[in-house]
Amino acid sequence: MPWAHWLSPRHAQDADDKKSAWSRYTTTQTITACILTAAATLALERLYKTYLRRIPSVDYLKPGLFRQRSLYGYVTSVGDGDNFRLFHTPGGRLFGWGWFPGRRVGDVKQLKGQTVHVRIAGVDAPELAHFGNPAQPYGKEALEWLRSFVLHRYVRAYPYRRDRFDRVVCTVSRTRWLFFNTDVGHNMLKNGMATVYTAKDGSEEFGSRERQYRGAEARAKEKKIGMWHKPSLVGKLLGRQESVESPREYKTRIIKQERQAKSG
Incomplete structure (x- = not known):
């Protein structure tokens, strides 16, 4: 005899109600809805962590981001002619950065x-002049050029690696005329404000643009633009050299002088 027959009519009715209520949670539609909800929640969480979570500093950059993702952000300061500080604004203007209350970059x-x-x-x-060493010709001009090009603007950085100074080595682009992206490094070379990087310590990354970069430097040299400009008569009288000392040659010379001073 079924166990429900030993119960009172009221208890039997309660048991049937509980069984009916539980069966509603085991239907195909309910199980499918739960699976879809859980999957959507996990997908949204992954989307946030991957694309929308702000990266406050280099210490939060995960290895999987290098060469795979880009960082869109606002340039808050420019240190010298080839580096700057970026305030990461994930999602960009589409997600309110720069115009929505609470999403404006502060002081x-x-x-x-x-x-x-x-x-x-x-x-x-x-x-530039630092650590008691003199500045190179066009050091200040390169700094001012970079400031005018990226400071207080939004740029996109494509990270390659972290260098020994805790900087992120990146190819950087800036949007001009609404939709046209221009390469910041290429523009520096084209305007004679930098040379192609030649040291083997990580910053020589080019992505797929090495040929383009070397071509831009060669054309700037040929046209005597920026740092490749030959000094005038007054400049020669002031001691400016006819030949240009590259940043790499300058660093090598300074390091050699420092070693000689220590050993001497």
């Missing part, structure tokens, strides 16, 4: 520790 002085230090890949700009 750049308060962003310490919240920016990614970017080193422009494939180029080497003339050096």
